[in-house]
Amino acid sequence: MSNILFELRGEFIPLDSLLKATGLAESGGRARVVISEGQVEVDGKTELRKTAKIREGQVVSYQGTQVRVLAGT
Structure with missing residues (x-):
């Protein structure tokens, strides 16, 4: 499984x-x-909510990839 780190802007x-x-x-x-x-x-x-609010610390998984959401700077 691959990982992506995503930094929030808000x-x-x-x-x-x-x-x-x-x-x-x-x-x-x-x-x-x-x-x-x-x-x-x-x-x-x-x-199933298309516009679910994804916040710092959450992990989103799709097709073998995990996106870890980080706080913005």
């Missing part, structure tokens, strides 16, 4: 935007589809 990032920003989804539309299909996990649980 308090949170919507889940669909995170997938697009990290390159795990080629577009926001594709990100929303894979989320609605139940392919994305947040902290080990399936997340």
